[in-house]
Amino acid sequence: MRASPILQKAIRRLPLNTKQGPHNYYKGNRVGSHGTHTKWGGYVIDWRKVRTYVVPELTNFSLTPFVAMRIQKRRDNFAHTERKSPMDGKEYIRKWKEEGGNM
Structure with missing residues (x-):
């Protein structure tokens, strides 16, 4: 199966990946060698x-760090409340200030 000619032109402009290169092509992750x-x-x-x-x-x-050391992980069940997550952003900031965070 082959891509259409228009798609082949677009693929040529994309960065080469390991599936399109030769069988021994290794892209790496830009860290360079250390030896x-x-x-x-x-x-x-x-x-x-x-x-x-x-x-x-x-x-x-x-x-100071954004997370106070005294904040304990909450183990509440939030399935029946109006909030969608255990702690939204505003609740997190309020709890952080309450536990000794400086802002």
Whole structure:
């Protein structure tokens, strides 16, 4: 089965995927290599290629996490109420402030 000529033109413009490429085509996920393979099947990490992240100093940091540590998971049954989910956005913010969240 083949696609129509118009659809074939559209498919040519789309990014190549693993089903359209050659049998050994591997697309990857854009992470790049961190080293090289050896001829014996091992892998040697090149530490110049490894990503390092600079973490800022967080002492006296005024922001708090959005979820208070004291909030317990609710185990209520909401099938018979007017709300569609266990906790909607407004209810979540109200509970978060009640449990000690700063906003």
